[in-house]
Amino acid sequence: MxxxxxxxxxxxxxxxxxxxxxPEKDYLLQVYYLFAQFIEYAEQKEAQPIVAFMRSAYEQSGSDGLFEKTAAQFKIDPKYQYNFDLLHQNARLPLKLLxxxxxxxxxxxxxxxxxxxxxxxxxxxxxxxxxxxxxxxxxxxxxxxxxxxxxxxxxxxxxxxxxxxxxxxxxxxxxxxxxxxxxxxxxxxxxxxxxxxxxxxx
CATH class of the missing domain: 3.40.50.1000 (HAD superfamily/HAD-like)
Structure with missing residues (x-):
């Protein structure tokens, strides 16, 4: 080499x-997965469509404004912005970053x-x-x-x-x-x- x-x-x-x-996306996509799981538990909204939407939105236009886009799409209370941001800082990932x-x-x-x-x-x-x-x-x-x-x-x-x-x-x-x-x-x-x-x- x-x-x-x-x-x-x-x-x-x-x-x-x-x-x-x-790859930064390996971290962010796991954070999005965990957030969708949290919303499913807190608001009884199915996690899978949220994960799919967030992944697609991220791949199309990056992470900027992703919470707002997701909240608008699935009628998620803006108060959960705090949880979304906190997960970025302290999420325990399902899989290690490679x-x-x-x-x-x-x-x-x-x-x-x-x-x-x-x-x-x-x-x-x-x-x-x-x-x-x-x-x-x-x-x-x-x-x-x-x-x-x-x-x-x-x-x-x-x-x-x-x-x-x-x-x-x-x-x-x-x-x-x-x-x-x-x-x-x-x-x-x-x-x-x-x-x-x-x-x-x-």
């Missing part, structure tokens, strides 16, 4: 979480080569931590150092600089792996080499 050529002389690799280490297979191999290669692994993730810290806790890391969790940008109230670029400074690593000795233009832009602000995760697992 050509990606390993990029690891030459590297001492650290910095990852985002969602859609880099695992790393992309190629990413698992890549992480294992980093450990073998004693390259430090950092996760710098944006978004609700409780939700992101909940994802991490329910991921099948295959023993890799002991090698991870995690930073939550929203909790620290810092930009990713600022955290990248802190990671380099604390670990006495130069920008040339690190690599950022992300999933979007924002991640790339934050890397460039820190003069860090960047690669899109798709190049690893596809």
């Amino acid at each position: 050509e990606i390993f050529q990029l690891l030459k002389n590297k001492q650290a690799v910095i990852f985002e979480l969602d859609n880099v280490l695992f 790393l992309f297979q190629e990413m698992l191999k890549f992480l294992q290669e980093l450990v073998v080569n004693r390259i430090k692994i950092f996760i710098v993730t944006a978004g609700n810290p409780e939700q992101q931590l909940n994802k991490i806790k329910q991921t099948e890391w295959n023993g890799l969790e002991q090698y991870l150092t995690v930073y939550f940008a929203d909790e620290l109230k810092q930009t990713k670029a600022e955290i990248f600089q802190n990671v380099l400074s604390i670990n006495n690593i130069s920008a040339e000795q690190a690599l950022v792996i992300g999933a979007n233009n924002f991640d790339e832009a934050q890397s460039r602000l820190s003069n860090l080499p960047y690669i899109e995760s798709l190049k690893i697992y596809k």
Whole structure:
């Protein structure tokens, strides 16, 4: 895999979480399933059509406004927005989140080569931590150092600089792996080499 050529002389690799280490949808679809089950219990509305609707709406237009769309479709009381949001933060998933297979191999290669692994993730810290806790890391969790940008109230670029400074690593000795233009832009602000995760697992 050509990606390993990029690891030459590297001492650290910095990852985002969602859609880099695992598909974000694997988490969200399970949250939607649990919410539908909750509504079935609380309001005696059949869960299966709600799950099907939420999955379809998510696949068509993402997660924005999904509760409102679902509430309108099934006449769900707006008070349940609280439960919907809370589930995103503390849901106990029926199934563990699985790393992309190629990413698992890549992480294992980093450990073998004693390259430090950092996760710098944006978004609700409780939700992101909940994802991490329910991921099948295959023993890799002991090698991870995690930073939550929203909790620290810092930009990713600022955290990248802190990671380099604390670990006495130069920008040339690190690599950022992300999933979007924002991640790339934050890397460039820190003069860090960047690669899109798709190049690893596809």
